[in-house]
Amino acid sequence: MSITTRAAVVESGGAPFTLTDVELDAPGPHEVLVRMVATGLCHTDLSVASGALPFPLPGVLGHEGAGVVEAVGSQVTGVAAGDHVVLSFTSCGECRDCRGGHPAYCATWLPLNLIGGRRADGTGTVSRGGEPLGGHFFGQSSFAERALVDERSLVKVDPDVPLESIAPLGCGVQTGVGAVWNVLKPQTGSTLVVLGAGAVGLSAVMAAALTPATTVIAVDRVAERLELAQELGATHTVDPAEESLPEVIDRLTGHRGADGIVETTGNVTVLRQGVDALAARGTLVVVGAPPFGTEVALDVNGLLAGKRITGLTLGDSETRTFIPALVQLVRDGRLPLHRLISTYPFAEIDRAVQDMSTGKAIKPVLTF
Known part of the structure; x- marks a missing residue:
C-alpha cells in the first residue's frame, strides 16, 4: 500500500523545485513514516538540484528534516507513533566505522546518502504515476509533507522543543559543532579560526564559545555575518577584502599561528x-x-611542523548521542540557533532557495 504526499520535486539539473503529488512506499521493516513539521535547506540540496552531483533526477531532496512519527516498520524498536524526531544521515550499522562510533564514515555512505537515490537493496522509496523518482536522500528525502525514513537516520528528541528550531541540527549545525568538539577539541587558551560565516561556520563559532578556547576569529566578506559572529561568541572578526588574513592571524596569535x-x-x-x-x-x-x-x-616543508589537515563529514558525530545533547543546548539557550534561522512556508521553497543563494538568509527552514 503506497502513501500519497506532496513533495518538492527537482525535474532536472538546474530546474526549480516543483510541488507535486508523489507516492511513498509503505514502511519496510527498518523504515518509519514521518509527518514533516520542518526541514532545513542546505547548500548540499542546492548542489544536487543544480546537477553538480550525480543524483538521479527527477527526485526529492531534503536532509534536515524534523517531524512526528506516524507509522513504524515491523522491526523498528527505537521510536513509536507520536514521537518527535530529528532526521540526519543514514548508515549501514555493520561496517568497521559504524561499529566504531563513526557512522559518517560508513563504507556505504556515498550511495546510501548522497548519490544513490535508492535503498541499499536498489529499490526506490518514492514514485510518481508509477515512475520511480530519485529519493532516499540521506535516508529521508524530507522536502515533502511525509517522508519514508531509514531507522538509522532518526533521532528521537525532546517533544517540548519546537521542531522548526532544531531541524538544521541533522546536517549543517552538527557539522560545524562537530568540527570543533569532535575534531579540534580546543585546549585552554587556544586560538580557533572559522573561515566562512554561513550556517556551518556560525555553528562552529557557537561551539567554540562553549570551549576553553580564548581567541575565536570569524572570517567572512559580509559585514552583517561578522557582526552576528561576534554576538555568537567570536572574539575577533576579519573581512579579507579589507585586511590581509595571514597578517591578522599572525598578529592576533603573537606570531604563533592558529591552533585550529x-x-x-x-x-x-x-x-x-x-x-x-x-x-x-x-x-x-x-x-x-x-x-x-x-x-x-x-607547501610540503610547511607541513613538517606537525600541521594536520583533516577532512570532515557531518561532524564525525554519533547522531543518537550528539543530536539530543544539541537539542538540550538549544532548549537551554546555550546554542542560540534561532539567530541563524529564517522560516518559510513549504510552498515558498523557491523563495527560500533564492534568499539563501543571495545571502539574505543564513539557514532557511521550511515549515509544513
Whole structure:
C-alpha cells in the first residue's frame, strides 16, 4: 500500500523545485513514516538540484528534516507513533566505522546518502504515476509533507522543543559543532579560526564559545555575518577584502599561528591560506566541498611542523548521542540557533532557495 504526499520535486539539473503529488512506499521493516513539521535547506540540496552531483533526477531532496512519527516498520524498536524526531544521515550499522562510533564514515555512505537515490537493496522509496523518482536522500528525502525514513537516520528528541528550531541540527549545525568538539577539541587558551560565516561556520563559532578556547576569529566578506559572529561568541572578526588574513592571524596569535581552523568556504585559495596560518601541530578541518576532483597545492616543508589537515563529514558525530545533547543546548539557550534561522512556508521553497543563494538568509527552514 503506497502513501500519497506532496513533495518538492527537482525535474532536472538546474530546474526549480516543483510541488507535486508523489507516492511513498509503505514502511519496510527498518523504515518509519514521518509527518514533516520542518526541514532545513542546505547548500548540499542546492548542489544536487543544480546537477553538480550525480543524483538521479527527477527526485526529492531534503536532509534536515524534523517531524512526528506516524507509522513504524515491523522491526523498528527505537521510536513509536507520536514521537518527535530529528532526521540526519543514514548508515549501514555493520561496517568497521559504524561499529566504531563513526557512522559518517560508513563504507556505504556515498550511495546510501548522497548519490544513490535508492535503498541499499536498489529499490526506490518514492514514485510518481508509477515512475520511480530519485529519493532516499540521506535516508529521508524530507522536502515533502511525509517522508519514508531509514531507522538509522532518526533521532528521537525532546517533544517540548519546537521542531522548526532544531531541524538544521541533522546536517549543517552538527557539522560545524562537530568540527570543533569532535575534531579540534580546543585546549585552554587556544586560538580557533572559522573561515566562512554561513550556517556551518556560525555553528562552529557557537561551539567554540562553549570551549576553553580564548581567541575565536570569524572570517567572512559580509559585514552583517561578522557582526552576528561576534554576538555568537567570536572574539575577533576579519573581512579579507579589507585586511590581509595571514597578517591578522599572525598578529592576533603573537606570531604563533592558529591552533585550529575550520574551513567552510570550499574555496581552495582560502584553504591554502588557512594551512599556511596554522601553528606548529595545528589542525585545519576541511568542511567546505568544492566540485568533485578539485585539488589544492600545499607547501610540503610547511607541513613538517606537525600541521594536520583533516577532512570532515557531518561532524564525525554519533547522531543518537550528539543530536539530543544539541537539542538540550538549544532548549537551554546555550546554542542560540534561532539567530541563524529564517522560516518559510513549504510552498515558498523557491523563495527560500533564492534568499539563501543571495545571502539574505543564513539557514532557511521550511515549515509544513
